[in-house]
Amino acid sequence: MRTVGTAVRFDHAAVQIGGRTIWSEVNLEVAQGEFLAVLGPNGVGKSTLVKTVLGLVGLSAGSVTVLGQPAGQSGKQIGYLPQRRSFDASLRVRGVDIVGLGSDGERWGVPVPFGTTFLPSRRAAAQRVREVIELVGATAFADRPIGQISGGEQQRLLIAQALVKGPRLLVLDEPLDSLDLPSQASVAALISRICREQQVTVMLVAHDVNPILPYLDRVAYVARGGAVCGTPDEVIRSEILTELYRTPVEVLKASDGRLVVVGEPEAPARHTDRHSGTPGPTAQPW
Amino acid sequence: MVTELTAAQPGLSWNLVEDVRQLLLYPFMVNALRAGTIVAVVAGALGWYMVLRRQAFAGHTLAIVSFPGAAAAILIGISATAGYFIAAIAAAIVIAAVPRSLGGRARSSESAVIGTVQAFALACGALFVSLYGGFLNGLTDLLFGSFLGISSSQVLTLLIVAALALAVLAVIGRPLFFATVDPDVAAARGVPVRLLGTIFLILLGCAAAEVSQITGALLVFALLVMPAATAQQLTTRPLVSFALTIALGLAIVWLGLAVAYFSVYPVGFYITTFGFGGFVLAAAGRSAAGRVRALVASQGLA
Numbered sequence: 001m002r003t004v005g006t007a008v009r010f011d012h013a014a015v016q017i018g019g020r021t022i023w024s025e026v027n028l029e030v031a032q033g034e035f036l037a038v039l040g041p042n043g044v045g046k047s048t049l050v051k052t053v054l055g056l057v058g059l060s061a062g063s064v065t066v067l068g069q070p071a072g073q074s075g076k077q078i079g080y081l082p083q084r085r086s087f088d089a090s091l092r093v094r095g096v097d098i099v100g101l102g103s104d105g106e107r108w109g110v111p112v113p114f115g116t117t118f119l120p121s122r123r124a125a126a127q128r129v130r131e132v133i134e135l136v137g138a139t140a141f142a143d144r145p146i147g148q149i150s151g152g153e154q155q156r157l158l159i160a161q162a163l164v165k166g167p168r169l170l171v172l173d174e175p176l177d178s179l180d181l182p183s184q185a186s187v188a189a190l191i192s193r194i195c196r197e198q199q200v201t202v203m204l205v206a207h208d209v210n211p212i213l214p215y216l217d218r219v220a221y222v223a224r225g226g227a228v229c230g231t232p233d234e235v236i237r238s239e240i241l242t243e244l245y246r247t248p249v250e251v252l253k254a255s256d257g258r259l260v261v262v263g264e265p266e267a268p269a270r271h272t273d274r275h276s277g278t279p280g281p282t283a284q285p286w
Numbered sequence: 287m288v289t290e291l292t293a294a295q296p297g298l299s300w301n302l303v304e305d306v307r308q309l310l311l312y313p314f315m316v317n318a319l320r321a322g323t324i325v326a327v328v329a330g331a332l333g334w335y336m337v338l339r340r341q342a343f344a345g346h347t348l349a350i351v352s353f354p355g356a357a358a359a360i361l362i363g364i365s366a367t368a369g370y371f372i373a374a375i376a377a378a379i380v381i382a383a384v385p386r387s388l389g390g391r392a393r394s395s396e397s398a399v400i401g402t403v404q405a406f407a408l409a410c411g412a413l414f415v416s417l418y419g420g421f422l423n424g425l426t427d428l429l430f431g432s433f434l435g436i437s438s439s440q441v442l443t444l445l446i447v448a449a450l451a452l453a454v455l456a457v458i459g460r461p462l463f464f465a466t467v468d469p470d471v472a473a474a475r476g477v478p479v480r481l482l483g484t485i486f487l488i489l490l491g492c493a494a495a496e497v498s499q500i501t502g503a504l505l506v507f508a509l510l511v512m513p514a515a516t517a518q519q520l521t522t523r524p525l526v527s528f529a530l531t532i533a534l535g536l537a538i539v540w541l542g543l544a545v546a547y548f549s550v551y552p553v554g555f556y557i558t559t560f561g562f563g564g565f566v567l568a569a570a571g572r573s574a575a576g577r578v579r580a581l582v583a584s585q586g587l588a
Contacts, residue, residue: 054474056474075476080471080474080475081471082470082471082474083470084470084471087467088340091338091467092518092519092522092527093338093467093522093524094522094523097467097522097523097524098467098468101463101464101467101468101471101472102471104460105460105461105463105464105468105471105472105475105477106461106464106472106475106476106477107460107461108457108458108460108461109456109457109459109460110455110456110459110460111459111460111524111525113525113529143522144522145522146467158471161468161471
């Protein structure tokens, strides 16, 4: 798979924010079409790692190459799903409209009335929106108000939104956060399927590895100012995780050969607060 | 001429054509209909976004602020119209300048600031009115609206401001919708979310000042909230509900003005009542439709 080409490459990268080194000496290589998870305890800079890939945070040392270009120059080829909370229950806007914003939401102007009937470009865009909704299995609920569907269903539509423009790299910040266990499993399976079928490189931030572990090609554990990267078998080992977390972590092998991580420190319920810089129960990540 | 005017004393008949002819006989009534039409369109357009953005409190405050604006303008002898716009736009800038990220915590501090501005504005209005002295009749008009005495130049001002506001909205419409329903992703995609929020508040100030001149400062919501809230009850398609909002606003204004013409009670009451009636009907209809669907579904399962 390495021969396909490199999607994301960190070379001796370091980030400083406000004079404090978040992490340094990060070396990481993700091949195109691979499924990478960025794991680690809260507050170590997982989201910062993602933002350097998007070009939203600059490096203090080293380099990041994304899809063959310096970070920040391949905007349209990256689908990004920020860390988020769910939509307000009373928001009377259909899921399909939210997905549609992924294709032209930032364009100035207003939609032309009946544009999908008369304008071929708008018709093609609407067709594409329906395609990605079908792809994520959201057709059944895409026409319902987004606030009235479940968190897992919302997350499917948001993944569709990130996919509308046919990105080569999909960057997902905690997409499984605040979902119930069955939804976590099905959304993780969906992301893996998209990764394989659409040949999209996936970079997924998570604090709980178990729901995604069966699908991963590569793992980057961020902790203690640096990162350990490799295949799951190389990285997800009791001694490595125990050292990273500085607390006893056990990696068990289930009877079907799957790995299960036990003793990973639990995430606090209000995970998003860590990233916003403005502490408080309702702060959002940006 | 005199006899014709006498013959056209307000009087409702069963002949609708005759009633409408009567309505249009007086220039003040024609001006009122023109002003009402302009205001209904601009209020519907901005109100639709306001309801989606949950900024009704900000909208209400911008309208309230236009009351001391107009009172102060009358006090110092400039046109009340100018007072409405200056006060509302200034208040919009103050509200937007409150440091506010996108988070809920920031929003609660925003509403505290808005409440403070609103209370201070009302107090200033009371002061200006008493400084002016003995202008009690005008006070009722400022608070509850009047459609008498809208001049042609006032209509022109309303039209120019409305056209400017709608032109700006036409440019920012889609990114503003994106920033409204999905601010995080919009920001990540390069939409200037903060800037759009500020521009929107200024446009909303213009709309609130326009509506205040017809319905009075206290009843602005009749045109700013009711049509949009009703339309959003009826459909979840953005373009359809936007068009429906403006259509409802126009219907409410025209009906309200027509009925007020034939009656002695303030126009603000009628406009508000028709808006309220529409909202109640829509909400009741939706809840009934939901119940019917549930019933059909349960029958189908059984």
